[in-house]
Amino acid sequence: MSNGGGKTGRHLEKPSTWKRKSGADDFAQAIAKIAVAQLLESQGFHSFQQSALEALSDVAVRYASSIGRSAHYYANLAGRTESNAFDVIQGLEDLVYVQGFSGASDVDHCLEDSGAVREIVQYVNEVEPIPFVHPVPRFPIVKDRELTPSFSRKGKVPPAEHIPAWLPAFPDPQTYSLDSTVDARGADPHAANGKFEQERENDKGDRSLLSSQQQMVSGMFENPTFADPDDAKAKKASVEGNPFLAPPLKVGEKEVAPIAPPTKLFNNVALDNPVARNFLDDKSVSVLETFAPAIEAMKSTSCDSGEDQTTRVLNENPRVRFKIGVGNRFLGRSTGLSPEKEHQRTLPWFAMEDEKDDRKRRAEKILRESLENPDQLVQL
Amino acid sequence: MNPNHNPQSSDGGRHDDDAALTEFLASLMDYTPTIPDELVEHYLAKSGFQSPDLRLTRLVAVATQKFVAEVAGDALQHCKARQATIPKDKRDRQQKDKRLVLTMEDLTKALHDYGVNVRHQEYFADSPSTGMDPATRDE
Numbered sequence: 254m255s256n257g258g259g260k261t262g263r264h265l266e267k268p269s270t271w272k273r274k275s276g277a278d279d280f281a282q283a284i285a286k287i288a289v290a291q292l293l294e295s296q297g298f299h300s301f302q303q304s305a306l307e308a309l310s311d312v313a314v315r316y317a318s319s320i321g322r323s324a325h326y327y328a329n330l331a332g333r334t335e336s337n338a339f340d341v342i343q344g345l346e347d348l349v350y351v352q353g354f355s356g357a358s359d360v361d362h363c364l365e366d367s368g369a370v371r372e373i374v375q376y377v378n379e380v381e382p383i384p385f386v387h388p389v390p391r392f393p394i395v396k397d398r399e400l401t402p403s404f405s406r407k408g409k410v411p412p413a414e415h416i417p418a419w420l421p422a423f424p425d426p427q428t429y430s431l432d433s434t435v436d437a438r439g440a441d442p443h444a445a446n447g448k449f450e451q452e453r454e455n456d457k458g459d460r461s462l463l464s465s466q467q468q469m470v471s472g473m474f475e476n477p478t479f480a481d482p483d484d485a486k487a488k489k490a491s492v493e494g495n496p497f498l499a500p501p502l503k504v505g506e507k508e509v510a511p512i513a514p515p516t517k518l519f520n521n522v523a524l525d526n527p528v529a530r531n532f533l534d535d536k537s538v539s540v541l542e543t544f545a546p547a548i549e550a551m552k553s554t555s556c557d558s559g560e561d562q563t564t565r566v567l568n569e570n571p572r573v574r575f576k577i578g579v580g581n582r583f584l585g586r587s588t589g590l591s592p593e594k595e596h597q598r599t600l601p602w603f604a605m606e607d608e609k610d611d612r613k614r615r616a617e618k619i620l621r622e623s624l625e626n627p628d629q630l631v632q633l
Numbered sequence: 634m635n636p637n638h639n640p641q642s643s644d645g646g647r648h649d650d651d652a653a654l655t656e657f658l659a660s661l662m663d664y665t666p667t668i669p670d671e672l673v674e675h676y677l678a679k680s681g682f683q684s685p686d687l688r689l690t691r692l693v694a695v696a697t698q699k700f701v702a703e704v705a706g707d708a709l710q711h712c713k714a715r716q717a718t719i720p721k722d723k724r725d726r727q728q729k730d731k732r733l734v735l736t737m738e739d740l741t742k743a744l745h746d747y748g749v750n751v752r753h754q755e756y757f758a759d760s761p762s763t764g765m766d767p768a769t770r771d772e
Contacts, residue, residue, distance in 0.1 A: 292702055316696075318680045319680070325680060325682045338654070338686075389669040392671060
Protein backbone atom coordinates (compact mmCIF):
# COMPACT_ATOMS: atom_id res chain seq x y z
CA MET A 254 0.00 0.00 0.00
CA SER A 255 2.36 2.72 1.09
CA ASN A 256 4.98 1.04 -0.95
CA GLY A 257 2.81 1.04 -3.99
CA GLY A 258 1.89 4.66 -3.54
CA GLY A 259 5.50 5.71 -3.13
CA LYS A 260 6.58 3.78 -6.15
CA THR A 261 3.91 5.33 -8.27
CA GLY A 262 4.89 8.80 -7.16
CA ARG A 263 8.53 8.30 -7.87
CA HIS A 264 7.74 6.62 -11.10
CA LEU A 265 5.88 9.66 -12.26
CA GLU A 266 8.73 11.91 -11.22
CA LYS A 267 11.54 10.19 -13.02
CA PRO A 268 10.36 7.37 -15.17
CA SER A 269 13.69 6.85 -16.88
CA THR A 270 15.79 6.32 -13.78
CA TRP A 271 13.28 4.38 -11.77
CA LYS A 272 14.38 0.97 -12.97
CA ARG A 273 18.01 1.59 -12.18
CA LYS A 274 17.37 3.07 -8.76
CA SER A 275 15.08 0.34 -7.61
CA GLY A 276 17.99 -2.01 -6.98
CA ALA A 277 19.80 0.20 -4.49
CA ASP A 278 16.57 1.20 -2.87
CA ASP A 279 15.46 -2.37 -2.40
CA PHE A 280 18.57 -3.06 -0.39
CA ALA A 281 18.16 0.06 1.71
CA GLN A 282 14.52 -0.70 2.33
CA ALA A 283 15.35 -4.21 3.39
CA ILE A 284 17.86 -2.89 5.93
CA ALA A 285 15.36 -0.33 7.15
CA LYS A 286 12.82 -3.08 7.63
CA ILE A 287 15.20 -5.10 9.75
CA ALA A 288 16.08 -2.10 11.88
CA VAL A 289 12.44 -1.16 12.38
CA ALA A 290 11.58 -4.73 13.22
CA GLN A 291 14.25 -4.69 15.90
CA LEU A 292 12.80 -1.51 17.33
CA LEU A 293 9.33 -3.02 17.31
CA GLU A 294 10.59 -6.02 19.17
CA SER A 295 12.26 -3.84 21.75
CA GLN A 296 8.94 -2.04 22.26
CA GLY A 297 7.27 -5.32 23.13
CA PHE A 298 5.63 -6.42 19.93
CA HIS A 299 5.61 -10.10 19.27
CA SER A 300 4.99 -9.94 15.60
CA PHE A 301 3.80 -7.68 12.84
CA GLN A 302 1.87 -7.63 9.66
CA GLN A 303 4.14 -7.42 6.68
CA SER A 304 2.33 -4.39 5.28
CA ALA A 305 2.53 -2.56 8.59
CA LEU A 306 6.25 -3.15 8.82
CA GLU A 307 6.74 -1.92 5.29
CA ALA A 308 4.70 1.18 5.99
CA LEU A 309 6.52 1.99 9.20
CA SER A 310 9.96 1.46 7.73
CA ASP A 311 9.03 3.60 4.78
CA VAL A 312 7.89 6.34 7.11
CA ALA A 313 11.08 6.03 9.14
CA VAL A 314 13.22 6.35 6.07
CA ARG A 315 11.26 9.37 4.93
CA TYR A 316 11.69 10.87 8.37
CA ALA A 317 15.47 10.62 8.12
CA SER A 318 15.37 11.96 4.57
CA SER A 319 13.31 14.95 5.49
CA ILE A 320 15.63 15.81 8.36
CA GLY A 321 18.45 15.73 5.85
CA ARG A 322 16.47 17.75 3.34
CA SER A 323 15.64 20.55 5.71
CA ALA A 324 19.17 20.55 7.16
CA HIS A 325 20.45 20.92 3.64
CA TYR A 326 17.96 23.69 3.05
CA TYR A 327 19.06 25.61 6.13
CA ALA A 328 22.70 25.20 5.21
CA ASN A 329 22.00 26.62 1.77
CA LEU A 330 20.03 29.42 3.33
CA ALA A 331 23.10 30.35 5.34
CA GLY A 332 25.28 30.21 2.24
CA ARG A 333 27.00 26.96 3.06
CA THR A 334 27.13 23.64 1.27
CA GLU A 335 27.97 21.49 4.26
CA SER A 336 25.44 21.22 7.03
CA ASN A 337 26.39 21.61 10.66
CA ALA A 338 24.74 20.57 13.88
CA PHE A 339 22.49 23.59 13.99
CA ASP A 340 21.07 22.90 10.58
CA VAL A 341 20.23 19.40 11.70
CA ILE A 342 18.63 20.64 14.89
CA GLN A 343 16.62 23.17 12.94
CA GLY A 344 15.50 20.43 10.61
CA LEU A 345 14.58 18.26 13.57
CA GLU A 346 12.51 21.03 15.04
CA ASP A 347 10.69 21.44 11.76
CA LEU A 348 9.58 17.84 12.00
CA VAL A 349 8.76 17.89 15.67
CA TYR A 350 6.63 21.04 15.41
CA VAL A 351 3.71 18.76 14.63
CA GLN A 352 3.72 17.31 18.13
CA GLY A 353 5.20 20.31 19.80
CA PHE A 354 8.10 20.49 22.22
CA SER A 355 9.15 22.66 25.07
CA GLY A 356 10.19 26.07 23.92
CA ALA A 357 8.61 25.73 20.52
CA SER A 358 6.47 28.76 21.08
CA ASP A 359 9.53 30.95 21.44
CA VAL A 360 10.53 32.00 17.95
CA ASP A 361 13.95 33.23 19.00
CA HIS A 362 14.89 30.32 21.18
CA CYS A 363 18.46 29.16 21.09
CA LEU A 364 19.09 26.04 19.08
CA GLU A 365 21.68 24.81 21.55
CA ASP A 366 18.94 24.36 24.10
CA SER A 367 16.29 23.10 21.75
CA GLY A 368 13.51 21.14 23.35
CA ALA A 369 13.62 18.68 20.50
CA VAL A 370 17.25 17.89 21.17
CA ARG A 371 16.57 17.68 24.86
CA GLU A 372 14.01 14.97 24.23
CA ILE A 373 16.49 13.08 22.13
CA VAL A 374 19.11 13.36 24.85
CA GLN A 375 16.61 11.98 27.28
CA TYR A 376 15.80 9.14 24.97
CA VAL A 377 19.47 8.30 24.48
CA ASN A 378 20.05 8.26 28.21
CA GLU A 379 17.05 6.07 28.88
CA VAL A 380 17.21 3.51 26.15
CA GLU A 381 19.88 0.90 25.97
CA PRO A 382 21.54 0.85 22.57
CA ILE A 383 20.42 -2.07 20.45
CA PRO A 384 22.99 -2.60 17.76
CA PHE A 385 21.87 -3.62 14.31
CA VAL A 386 21.99 -7.37 13.94
CA HIS A 387 23.91 -7.60 10.71
CA PRO A 388 27.08 -5.92 9.57
CA VAL A 389 26.07 -3.51 6.84
CA PRO A 390 28.40 -2.85 3.94
CA ARG A 391 28.75 0.63 2.57
CA PHE A 392 26.37 1.15 -0.27
CA PRO A 393 25.76 1.89 -3.02
CA ILE A 394 28.96 0.38 -4.28
CA VAL A 395 30.76 2.46 -6.85
CA LYS A 396 32.95 0.32 -9.00
CA ASP A 397 36.32 1.60 -10.05
CA ARG A 398 36.83 1.24 -13.73
CA GLU A 399 39.78 -0.86 -14.65
CA LEU A 400 41.63 0.98 -17.33
CA THR A 401 43.82 -0.59 -19.94
CA PRO A 402 47.40 -0.26 -18.70
CA SER A 403 49.52 2.25 -20.54
CA PHE A 404 52.73 1.49 -22.42
CA SER A 405 54.84 2.78 -19.59
CA ARG A 406 53.07 0.72 -16.96
CA LYS A 407 53.38 -2.41 -19.01
CA GLY A 408 57.07 -1.68 -19.51
CA LYS A 409 56.72 -1.68 -23.24
CA VAL A 410 58.12 0.67 -25.82
CA PRO A 411 55.50 2.15 -28.12
CA PRO A 412 55.77 0.66 -31.58
CA ALA A 413 56.05 4.02 -33.26
CA GLU A 414 57.74 7.27 -32.36
CA HIS A 415 54.65 9.42 -32.44
CA ILE A 416 52.83 7.37 -29.79
CA PRO A 417 53.49 8.68 -26.31
CA ALA A 418 54.22 6.13 -23.61
CA TRP A 419 51.32 7.19 -21.42
CA LEU A 420 48.72 6.08 -23.91
CA PRO A 421 47.05 2.72 -23.34
CA ALA A 422 49.11 -0.08 -24.70
CA PHE A 423 48.22 -1.97 -27.83
CA PRO A 424 46.93 -5.46 -27.35
CA ASP A 425 49.20 -8.33 -28.19
CA PRO A 426 49.73 -8.71 -31.91
CA GLN A 427 48.20 -12.18 -31.88
CA THR A 428 44.80 -10.71 -31.20
CA TYR A 429 44.69 -8.60 -34.31
CA SER A 430 47.22 -10.10 -36.69
CA LEU A 431 45.37 -12.45 -38.98
CA ASP A 432 48.31 -14.64 -40.02
CA SER A 433 49.50 -15.64 -36.60
CA THR A 434 46.04 -16.74 -35.53
CA VAL A 435 45.58 -18.83 -38.62
CA ASP A 436 48.97 -20.46 -38.11
CA ALA A 437 48.23 -21.22 -34.53
CA ARG A 438 44.93 -22.76 -35.40
CA GLY A 439 46.42 -24.84 -38.15
CA ALA A 440 49.05 -26.21 -35.84
CA ASP A 441 46.89 -26.93 -32.88
CA PRO A 442 43.40 -25.57 -32.51
CA HIS A 443 43.24 -26.12 -28.78
CA ALA A 444 46.46 -24.26 -28.18
CA ALA A 445 45.11 -21.44 -30.26
CA ASN A 446 41.98 -21.44 -28.19
CA GLY A 447 43.96 -21.19 -25.01
CA LYS A 448 46.10 -18.44 -26.30
CA PHE A 449 43.13 -16.57 -27.55
CA GLU A 450 41.39 -16.76 -24.21
CA GLN A 451 44.49 -15.62 -22.44
CA GLU A 452 44.88 -12.69 -24.72
CA ARG A 453 41.33 -11.72 -24.27
CA GLU A 454 41.80 -11.69 -20.55
CA ASN A 455 44.94 -9.65 -20.71
CA ASP A 456 43.82 -7.06 -23.18
CA LYS A 457 40.43 -5.79 -23.99
CA GLY A 458 39.16 -6.86 -27.35
CA ASP A 459 39.83 -4.98 -30.49
CA ARG A 460 38.22 -5.10 -33.86
CA SER A 461 40.23 -8.01 -35.19
CA LEU A 462 38.91 -10.15 -32.41
CA LEU A 463 35.82 -10.50 -34.49
CA SER A 464 37.72 -12.03 -37.35
CA SER A 465 39.61 -14.37 -35.08
CA GLN A 466 36.34 -15.33 -33.47
CA GLN A 467 34.95 -16.13 -36.84
CA GLN A 468 37.95 -18.29 -37.48
CA MET A 469 37.39 -20.01 -34.19
CA VAL A 470 33.81 -20.75 -35.10
CA SER A 471 34.74 -22.09 -38.49
CA GLY A 472 37.46 -24.13 -36.83
CA MET A 473 34.87 -25.60 -34.53
CA PHE A 474 32.82 -26.69 -37.47
CA GLU A 475 35.85 -28.14 -39.14
CA ASN A 476 36.77 -30.13 -36.12
CA PRO A 477 34.72 -33.22 -36.92
CA THR A 478 36.40 -33.56 -40.26
CA PHE A 479 39.73 -32.59 -38.84
CA ALA A 480 39.74 -35.44 -36.38
CA ASP A 481 37.83 -37.58 -38.74
CA PRO A 482 38.23 -41.26 -38.04
CA ASP A 483 38.19 -43.37 -41.09
CA ASP A 484 35.39 -45.37 -39.67
CA ALA A 485 32.94 -44.78 -42.45
CA LYS A 486 30.08 -46.28 -40.57
CA ALA A 487 30.53 -44.03 -37.62
CA LYS A 488 30.79 -41.14 -39.97
CA LYS A 489 27.59 -42.09 -41.64
CA ALA A 490 25.89 -42.60 -38.35
CA SER A 491 26.93 -39.20 -37.18
CA VAL A 492 25.74 -37.62 -40.39
CA GLU A 493 22.47 -39.35 -40.01
CA GLY A 494 22.42 -38.61 -36.33
CA ASN A 495 22.86 -34.90 -36.67
CA PRO A 496 23.12 -33.46 -40.14
CA PHE A 497 23.82 -30.02 -38.74
CA LEU A 498 27.05 -31.03 -37.11
CA ALA A 499 28.72 -32.70 -40.07
CA PRO A 500 29.33 -30.54 -43.10
CA PRO A 501 29.17 -32.98 -45.96
CA LEU A 502 31.25 -30.93 -48.38
CA LYS A 503 34.43 -31.15 -46.37
CA VAL A 504 34.60 -34.87 -46.01
CA GLY A 505 36.58 -35.42 -49.14
CA GLU A 506 38.91 -32.47 -49.07
CA LYS A 507 40.43 -33.11 -45.69
CA GLU A 508 43.38 -35.41 -45.29
CA VAL A 509 42.78 -38.67 -43.58
CA ALA A 510 43.63 -38.63 -39.93
CA PRO A 511 46.89 -40.38 -39.08
CA ILE A 512 45.40 -42.60 -36.43
CA ALA A 513 43.39 -45.36 -38.00
CA PRO A 514 42.52 -47.94 -35.42
CA PRO A 515 41.04 -51.16 -36.67
CA THR A 516 37.31 -51.08 -36.54
CA LYS A 517 37.07 -53.93 -34.17
CA LEU A 518 39.58 -52.59 -31.72
CA PHE A 519 38.02 -49.20 -31.90
CA ASN A 520 34.64 -50.56 -31.10
CA ASN A 521 35.96 -52.67 -28.29
CA VAL A 522 37.23 -49.56 -26.68
CA ALA A 523 33.95 -47.94 -27.31
CA LEU A 524 32.15 -50.87 -25.88
CA ASP A 525 34.10 -50.67 -22.69
CA ASN A 526 33.65 -47.01 -22.27
CA PRO A 527 31.16 -44.99 -24.19
CA VAL A 528 32.72 -41.81 -22.96
CA ALA A 529 36.03 -42.84 -24.45
CA ARG A 530 34.32 -43.39 -27.73
CA ASN A 531 32.80 -40.01 -27.55
CA PHE A 532 36.19 -38.54 -26.96
CA LEU A 533 37.74 -40.35 -29.86
CA ASP A 534 35.14 -39.14 -32.25
CA ASP A 535 35.79 -35.63 -31.09
CA LYS A 536 32.25 -34.59 -30.42
CA SER A 537 30.92 -35.76 -33.72
CA VAL A 538 28.88 -38.34 -31.86
CA SER A 539 25.40 -37.48 -30.83
CA VAL A 540 24.19 -37.92 -27.31
CA LEU A 541 22.05 -40.79 -28.40
CA GLU A 542 25.09 -42.71 -29.49
CA THR A 543 26.63 -42.25 -26.12
CA PHE A 544 23.63 -43.84 -24.55
CA ALA A 545 23.32 -46.40 -27.30
CA PRO A 546 24.63 -49.32 -25.24
CA ALA A 547 22.12 -48.53 -22.57
CA ILE A 548 19.33 -48.13 -25.05
CA GLU A 549 20.36 -51.33 -26.70
CA ALA A 550 20.34 -53.04 -23.37
CA MET A 551 16.82 -51.94 -22.67
CA LYS A 552 15.67 -53.14 -26.00
CA SER A 553 17.06 -56.51 -25.39
CA THR A 554 15.57 -56.38 -21.95
CA SER A 555 12.14 -55.65 -23.24
CA CYS A 556 12.61 -58.47 -25.66
CA ASP A 557 14.02 -60.99 -23.21
CA SER A 558 12.16 -59.75 -20.20
CA GLY A 559 11.99 -62.28 -17.45
CA GLU A 560 14.92 -64.24 -18.65
CA ASP A 561 18.28 -64.45 -17.04
CA GLN A 562 20.16 -63.83 -20.20
CA THR A 563 19.65 -60.12 -20.32
CA THR A 564 23.03 -59.31 -18.97
CA ARG A 565 24.56 -61.83 -21.27
CA VAL A 566 22.97 -60.22 -24.28
CA LEU A 567 24.23 -56.90 -23.14
CA ASN A 568 27.77 -58.05 -22.78
CA GLU A 569 27.92 -60.30 -25.72
CA ASN A 570 27.20 -58.41 -28.83
CA PRO A 571 25.75 -55.01 -28.37
CA ARG A 572 27.63 -53.41 -31.16
CA VAL A 573 25.69 -54.45 -34.20
CA ARG A 574 22.38 -53.60 -32.71
CA PHE A 575 23.67 -50.36 -31.49
CA LYS A 576 24.29 -49.13 -34.99
CA ILE A 577 20.96 -50.18 -36.27
CA GLY A 578 19.21 -48.79 -33.27
CA VAL A 579 20.63 -45.35 -33.74
CA GLY A 580 19.82 -45.30 -37.39
CA ASN A 581 16.29 -46.35 -36.84
CA ARG A 582 15.75 -43.94 -34.08
CA PHE A 583 16.29 -41.11 -36.41
CA LEU A 584 14.46 -42.64 -39.25
CA GLY A 585 11.49 -42.44 -36.99
CA ARG A 586 10.80 -46.14 -36.85
CA SER A 587 11.62 -48.97 -34.63
CA THR A 588 11.03 -51.66 -37.17
CA GLY A 589 13.79 -54.02 -38.00
CA LEU A 590 15.75 -53.30 -34.92
CA SER A 591 16.99 -56.81 -35.04
CA PRO A 592 15.49 -59.97 -36.41
CA GLU A 593 14.19 -61.18 -33.11
CA LYS A 594 12.39 -57.95 -32.43
CA GLU A 595 10.22 -57.79 -35.44
CA HIS A 596 7.18 -58.41 -33.35
CA GLN A 597 7.65 -55.20 -31.44
CA ARG A 598 5.17 -52.51 -32.15
CA THR A 599 6.12 -49.75 -34.47
CA LEU A 600 6.04 -46.28 -33.14
CA PRO A 601 7.37 -42.93 -34.21
CA TRP A 602 10.30 -41.99 -32.08
CA PHE A 603 8.63 -39.09 -30.35
CA ALA A 604 5.90 -41.35 -29.14
CA MET A 605 8.52 -43.53 -27.57
CA GLU A 606 10.01 -40.78 -25.50
CA ASP A 607 8.13 -41.88 -22.44
CA GLU A 608 9.27 -45.40 -22.84
CA LYS A 609 12.83 -44.31 -23.29
CA ASP A 610 13.27 -43.04 -19.79
CA ASP A 611 11.71 -46.10 -18.36
CA ARG A 612 13.92 -48.33 -20.39
CA LYS A 613 17.03 -46.38 -19.60
CA ARG A 614 16.34 -46.72 -15.96
CA ARG A 615 15.91 -50.41 -16.30
CA ALA A 616 19.07 -50.71 -18.31
CA GLU A 617 21.01 -48.82 -15.70
CA LYS A 618 19.62 -51.05 -13.04
CA ILE A 619 20.68 -54.13 -14.89
CA LEU A 620 24.11 -52.71 -15.46
CA ARG A 621 24.44 -52.00 -11.78
CA GLU A 622 23.34 -55.44 -10.87
CA SER A 623 25.82 -56.97 -13.22
CA LEU A 624 28.56 -54.86 -11.74
CA GLU A 625 27.61 -55.79 -8.22
CA ASN A 626 27.45 -59.49 -8.93
CA PRO A 627 30.42 -60.28 -11.09
CA ASP A 628 30.23 -63.96 -10.16
CA GLN A 629 27.00 -64.22 -12.09
CA LEU A 630 28.77 -62.89 -15.08
CA VAL A 631 31.41 -65.50 -14.69
CA GLN A 632 28.78 -68.15 -14.67
CA LEU A 633 27.36 -66.81 -17.84
CA MET B 634 19.53 18.71 31.47
CA ASN B 635 17.66 21.26 33.38
CA PRO B 636 14.08 21.41 32.13
CA ASN B 637 13.41 24.74 33.78
CA HIS B 638 16.37 26.34 32.19
CA ASN B 639 15.68 29.52 30.30
CA PRO B 640 18.05 29.82 27.36
CA GLN B 641 17.99 33.60 27.33
CA SER B 642 18.71 34.05 31.01
CA SER B 643 22.41 34.74 30.85
CA ASP B 644 25.58 34.23 28.94
CA GLY B 645 26.66 31.62 31.43
CA GLY B 646 23.59 29.57 30.56
CA ARG B 647 24.51 29.68 26.89
CA HIS B 648 27.96 28.39 27.62
CA ASP B 649 26.41 25.58 29.59
CA ASP B 650 24.15 24.75 26.70
CA ASP B 651 27.07 24.84 24.33
CA ALA B 652 29.03 22.47 26.50
CA ALA B 653 26.03 20.21 26.98
CA LEU B 654 25.33 20.00 23.26
CA THR B 655 28.97 19.28 22.47
CA GLU B 656 29.06 16.66 25.15
CA PHE B 657 25.90 15.07 23.86
CA LEU B 658 27.20 14.98 20.32
CA ALA B 659 30.44 13.47 21.55
CA SER B 660 28.54 10.86 23.52
CA LEU B 661 26.77 9.82 20.33
CA MET B 662 30.06 8.41 19.09
CA ASP B 663 29.77 5.75 21.77
CA TYR B 664 26.07 5.16 21.26
CA THR B 665 25.16 2.68 18.55
CA PRO B 666 21.75 3.44 17.11
CA THR B 667 19.70 0.52 15.88
CA ILE B 668 19.35 2.18 12.52
CA PRO B 669 22.74 1.61 10.91
CA ASP B 670 24.89 4.57 9.95
CA GLU B 671 25.17 3.36 6.39
CA LEU B 672 21.43 3.45 5.90
CA VAL B 673 21.11 6.94 7.33
CA GLU B 674 24.05 8.17 5.31
CA HIS B 675 22.52 6.73 2.17
CA TYR B 676 19.24 8.54 2.65
CA LEU B 677 20.90 11.71 3.83
CA ALA B 678 23.06 11.71 0.74
CA LYS B 679 19.97 11.21 -1.37
CA SER B 680 18.32 14.20 0.23
CA GLY B 681 21.28 16.43 -0.55
CA PHE B 682 22.72 16.54 2.94
CA GLN B 683 26.49 16.88 3.04
CA SER B 684 28.57 16.61 6.14
CA PRO B 685 31.68 14.63 6.96
CA ASP B 686 30.64 14.61 10.62
CA LEU B 687 29.62 11.16 11.82
CA ARG B 688 28.04 12.70 14.89
CA LEU B 689 25.41 14.42 12.77
CA THR B 690 24.60 11.14 11.07
CA ARG B 691 24.22 9.57 14.47
CA LEU B 692 22.04 12.45 15.59
CA VAL B 693 19.71 11.89 12.68
CA ALA B 694 19.77 8.14 13.31
CA VAL B 695 18.90 8.60 16.95
CA ALA B 696 16.14 11.05 16.12
CA THR B 697 14.68 8.60 13.62
CA GLN B 698 14.99 5.78 16.08
CA LYS B 699 13.19 7.81 18.70
CA PHE B 700 10.44 8.61 16.27
CA VAL B 701 10.00 4.97 15.28
CA ALA B 702 10.06 3.88 18.90
CA GLU B 703 7.41 6.42 19.82
CA VAL B 704 5.18 5.39 16.96
CA ALA B 705 5.66 1.76 17.86
CA GLY B 706 4.87 2.46 21.49
CA ASP B 707 1.68 4.24 20.53
CA ALA B 708 0.72 1.43 18.23
CA LEU B 709 1.38 -1.02 21.04
CA GLN B 710 -1.00 0.88 23.27
CA HIS B 711 -3.62 0.85 20.56
CA CYS B 712 -3.08 -2.86 20.13
CA LYS B 713 -3.47 -3.55 23.84
CA ALA B 714 -6.53 -1.33 24.03
CA ARG B 715 -8.13 -3.12 21.14
CA GLN B 716 -7.46 -6.50 22.69
CA ALA B 717 -8.95 -5.29 25.97
CA THR B 718 -12.17 -4.22 24.30
CA ILE B 719 -12.89 -7.72 23.07
CA PRO B 720 -15.80 -9.11 25.11
CA LYS B 721 -15.01 -11.73 27.68
CA ASP B 722 -16.67 -14.67 25.96
CA LYS B 723 -14.83 -13.97 22.75
CA ARG B 724 -11.58 -13.40 24.57
CA ASP B 725 -11.66 -16.89 25.98
CA ARG B 726 -11.96 -18.22 22.50
CA GLN B 727 -9.12 -16.05 21.29
CA GLN B 728 -6.92 -16.72 24.25
CA LYS B 729 -4.30 -18.21 22.03
CA ASP B 730 -4.22 -15.01 19.98
CA LYS B 731 -2.89 -13.00 22.87
CA ARG B 732 0.22 -12.20 20.92
CA LEU B 733 0.88 -8.53 20.29
CA VAL B 734 0.90 -8.07 16.55
CA LEU B 735 1.56 -4.78 14.84
CA THR B 736 -1.36 -4.37 12.53
CA MET B 737 -1.97 -1.79 9.90
CA GLU B 738 -4.99 -0.60 11.82
CA ASP B 739 -3.01 0.26 14.94
CA LEU B 740 -0.17 1.74 12.96
CA THR B 741 -2.53 4.00 11.09
CA LYS B 742 -3.92 5.33 14.33
CA ALA B 743 -0.46 5.81 15.83
CA LEU B 744 0.96 7.55 12.78
CA HIS B 745 -2.03 9.83 12.58
CA ASP B 746 -0.92 11.51 15.80
CA TYR B 747 2.42 12.27 14.20
CA GLY B 748 0.96 13.90 11.16
CA VAL B 749 1.39 10.93 8.85
CA ASN B 750 -1.75 9.83 7.11
CA VAL B 751 -1.51 6.19 6.17
CA ARG B 752 -4.50 4.29 4.94
CA HIS B 753 -5.18 0.89 3.64
CA GLN B 754 -6.14 0.76 0.09
CA GLU B 755 -9.70 -0.31 0.05
CA TYR B 756 -8.97 -3.54 -1.72
CA PHE B 757 -5.80 -4.28 0.18
CA ALA B 758 -6.12 -7.54 2.03
CA ASP B 759 -3.51 -8.49 4.54
CA SER B 760 -3.92 -12.04 5.54
CA PRO B 761 -5.50 -12.12 9.02
CA SER B 762 -3.18 -14.91 9.96
CA THR B 763 -0.09 -12.83 9.26
CA GLY B 764 2.22 -12.64 12.20
CA MET B 765 0.43 -15.38 14.08
CA ASP B 766 2.95 -18.00 13.19
CA PRO B 767 6.52 -17.27 14.18
CA ALA B 768 7.70 -19.29 11.20
CA THR B 769 6.21 -16.82 8.76
CA ARG B 770 7.55 -13.85 10.55
CA ASP B 771 10.62 -13.21 8.49
CA GLU B 772 9.08 -13.84 5.12
